[in-house]
Amino acid sequence: MNRSNTGANLPALRNHNAALVLDLLRTAGEAGISRLELAERTGLTPQAVSKITARLRAEGLAAEAGHRPSTGGKPRTVLRLVPDAGYAVGLHLDRDELTAVLVDLAGTTVATRRAPLDLGAGAEVVLEAASREVAALGFPPPGPSGRQRLLGVGVAAPGPLDHGRGVLHRVTGFPQWDGFALRDVLSERLGLPVVLDKDTNAAALGLALRARPAGGSFAYLHLGTGLGAGLVLGGALYRGARTGAGEFGHQTLQMDGPPCSCGGRGCIEALCLAAVARGDIARAARLLGTGAANLVGLLDIDRVLLGGRVVAAEEDVFVRGVGAVLAELARREGSGPAVPVAAAGGDGRAVADGAAQLVLAPVFGHANVAFPSGGNGA
Amino acid sequence: MNRSNTGANLPALRNHNAALVLDLLRTAGEAGISRLELAERTGLTPQAVSKITARLRAEGLAAEAGHRPSTGGKPRTVLRLVPDAGYAVGLHLDRDELTAVLVDLAGTTVATRRAPLDLGAGAEVVLEAASREVAALGFPPPGPSGRQRLLGVGVAAPGPLDHGRGVLHRVTGFPQWDGFALRDVLSERLGLPVVLDKDTNAAALGLALRARPAGGSFAYLHLGTGLGAGLVLGGALYRGARTGAGEFGHQTLQMDGPPCSCGGRGCIEALCLAAVARGDIARAARLLGTGAANLVGLLDIDRVLLGGRVVAAEEDVFVRGVGAVLAELARREGSGPAVPVAAAGGDGRAVADGAAQLVLAPVFGHANVAFPSGGNGA
DNA sequence: GCACTTTGGCAACAGCGTTGTTTAAGTGGA
DNA sequence: TCCACTTAAACAACGCTGTTGCCAAAGTGC
Known part of the structure; x- marks a missing residue:
């Protein structure tokens, strides 16, 4: 169930399980998923899944859609999310x-x-x-x-x-x-x-919901007018205590470096944008990579995604440049393969798509990931 | 309930609520807490709290301990955790x-x-x-x-x-x-x-469980033989995807700076330890503060705690130095007061105490905060 | 001493997933 | 063609959860 500092009752339990099943249906997409697979993935009994899916079908959120080939007995019925619900x-x-x-x-x-x-x-x-x-x-x-x-x-x-x-x-x-x-x-x-x-x-939320397998951790680094980040930790969008997390651009990367518009010095954003302005994209990518390496080490995430207009203009250079720095980091640490880097893609609609997910995500149990406000935790 | 990607049943619900109540009892300490306060804090009905506390008392985990003054009716009974349970x-x-x-x-x-x-x-x-x-x-x-x-x-x-x-x-x-x-x-x-x-x-877990109010976010920065961090996000110890989070020391703070033992250049650990070796504690504090500011901006945490032998030797200098950098950050951002800095204290026993909490925390519902391994999330 | 307030247990209840059983719908060999 | 077997999934009974409604206990204050 979702982390919370409040008590849980039967309706909460029901919502939790229903959201879990809906999320698996969503993740399965058009291929659908059978009741027994749902049972395996959730850890619930098949009978519980039958009851839950019956409710979802009655509410119009799920529907039966064909059968899997038989494996020697009655074939499994495939269930799918009803997209226009x-x-x-x-x-x-x-x-x-x-x-x-x-x-x-x-x-x-x-x-x-x-x-x-x-x-x-x-x-x-x-x-x-x-x-x-x-x-x-x-x-x-x-x-x-x-x-x-x-x-x-x-x-x-x-x-x-x-x-x-x-x-x-x-x-x-x-x-x-x-x-x-x-x-x-x-x-x-x-x-x-x-x-x-x-x-x-x-954008990060949109990417998180599309990620396969779901549930991973990644940073979405956006280089456009400025430089910002969206953090997805353990599959959940991380917003921080005052929902201000992701201030990636004003990370100090070069103490006593050139002044930044924020009033600081040597901020990664200032260094990066200056390199871009000079046309030195490789340098900008390397700078971005250094910041990404700091972040990867600190948060132990397993993926870095790049986006924004500046990145989109020179996608390969940025992906290779950031990747090279992260590969160096992995070599130094000697602990497994380097964290992979990729372009986020989404042809300029990624942010709007993700914005819609701000509304849809709660249906699939991805609500209230913002933050517990107090009471307990740890 | 705790974030998970598995279904929940009645025993899970019961454990969740019991852990929630136990955590409130623990937080209340010797002062204790009444059933009605528990009901308010958990959002459960008073009757549910009565049932839960009756179970906890039967198991020897909780006990009645006196009464609150009457407010015009029957006085509330105070409940306390039984420490030697x-x-x-x-x-x-x-x-x-x-x-x-x-x-x-x-x-x-x-x-x-x-x-x-x-x-x-x-x-x-x-x-x-x-x-x-x-x-x-x-x-x-x-x-x-x-x-x-x-x-x-x-x-x-x-x-x-x-x-x-x-x-x-x-x-x-x-x-x-x-x-x-x-x-x-x-x-x-x-x-x-x-x-x-x-x-x-x-150490961070120990500090998190002692924090009042509970549930906040902070970074514990430890400067001793090396420089490391423990992250508590939303009251929960954050370990990252491969439980390697907190690599704070090899954050690049000075591109093309002096070489570090890790093979990189300009790592905050190398810079900081070099300043300490020179006896320039103020400079070390400022360096630590710069790294802390990067972290505060990225994760939007609400507290920074300092510990370790080097810090303990010059506590005030470090607290003031780091505090000054964070105050600058807050001034530049113009968004509210600066993130407070404090020494973690704990007279050299903080880590051992926290280690014991690795075992005790699950009792209070602080288990499995490590990471969901896949399936869903976001 | 009585009216009132507040606490907290008892009893009945609805709803959850679980267990045990039955029915449906296939495969494959005799 | 039949029948034994396998697998899927619904039905029924159940135990346990927190909730609701009610009432006894234990105070205050006029």
Whole structure:
């Protein structure tokens, strides 16, 4: 069950197991999964799985879809997630562009809209544009049960911001947003639940839910206007105590190095962007790799993913450069193979897709991974 | 409930709630806590708490201890943890010394033994010394129920090592231990369950369980022979994918800086130890602070604790020096007060005490915080 | 001494996964 | 064609969980 500092009762137990089964159905995708496989993976008895899947089918979340070949007896019935049982909107508010996507329960993006946006044009303009594009996606009609199938809107914005309260902080370059309660304002305006998170976190969550096998740990490093990170630790998006984790760009890499816009010196972001500006991409990649190595050593993650416009422009150079530094680290430590590096991909829609997952993830038991607020733990 | 990728049934639910209540009893300490407070904190109904505490009292883990003053009605009955319902041994194997402690369920150290040790003298010598000192602690007799009250032995050793398998890796300075299955060998020899972890992790766990309020996030930075870290995220000890997290010392802080014993350049450990060797403690503190600032930004933790022999020798200088760097960081970010820094204290017994908590923590629901191994998450 | 408040146990209950059993739906040899 | 065998999955009874409704116990204060 999910970590919590509160007591658990029978409904909580039921939700936990149902979410677990749903997550396995989601992970299985179109191939589906049989009841007995679900039982093996969850550790529940086959009978328990039968009961749970019966409920899910009654709720319209799962359906039978064919049979596996017989292995000498009655063939297993394949179960699949019903993708259109629920939808979420993902909204990526970038500095100069807005991307809105409609994603179904299976994680498939069924509609996309893009529009130019000036994040500095003021709240009213931005909210209006957001509302317009979200509405233009075309919502799915309520299901046969009459239940609304649009679960909510996930919003990804440049950080820093407060995920817990849904409030923007001093968005780099646009200080006028400081303190703006974007989540509540937008929720009121759209009449839908809204979840707000950093763009890097949204992208990392999206990647985490697509990862096979699920449950690993990785860092998503995003090099664009700035340099940020999204951390997935043990399959869960890590947001930190005040939901501000992932400040990767202002890590000091060169004490007494060149000044950074943040007021510090030798920050990896300043060094990296300077190298990019000089056209020395190999150097930028090496710098990024050094920062990644620091992170890998500290957190013992098992994968590094790179994204962002700058990376996308020279994907191979960055992947090779970062990979080389991590290979050196592995050689020095002598403990197994190097941590693999890859480009995140996602053709510019990764953040918006991930934003939608901010809403969908709780259905699969990936909610409340933000942080226990106190009480106990350890 | 604790994060997991397995299904949960009624016994699991019962254990979860019992552990939750036990943890609150432990946290309350000698002051105790009433049933209604337990109900409020857990979110369970008072009746459920009554049932759970009745079970705990029947098992000898909890007891009634007086009453609170009346607030106009029947006064609340205070419940307390029974400290001698369980014990654990904590064993700290350091490079030149062995420390063994006997700790009760409430976390009180009831016996301590210390002996010189040469970690390079070979397995047989070390195991013999460990067995001798553990036996000399004087185990508590089995309880009235006849149940053995010594729950196990927690062993803390210099890293790197594999907590999951209980195997040492190349202990810095003593490569002959590489691959030694210390946990299983010692468990066989003592006839008790053994848990193995890094010294920094043990210390961090001990600090986490003593923290008030519980559930926060902090980094324990240990500067002694080397420089390592123990991370507590959201109240839980974070060990990483291969239980190797906390490699703080070989973080690059000065690209193209002086060479480090690890083969890299400009590692914080090399810089820091060099400054200490020069007698420039202020510089060492500032270096440590810079590394701490990187970590604070990346993980958004809310406390930094310092320990280790070098720190203990000049506690104030380190606390002030690291604090100053973190204060600068907070000023630059402009987001609230600086992350506080403090000395961990513990008069050289912190690691051994924490090692005992490796065994006791599961009783209070702090088990399996290591990592989900796959399946799902996020 | 009585009305009131608060605590906390007792009893009945609904709902969870588990266990034991039965039915359904295949394979494969005689 | 039949029948023994295997495997899948539902049905039924069960034990145990926390919850709800109720009531006794133990205080305060007029």
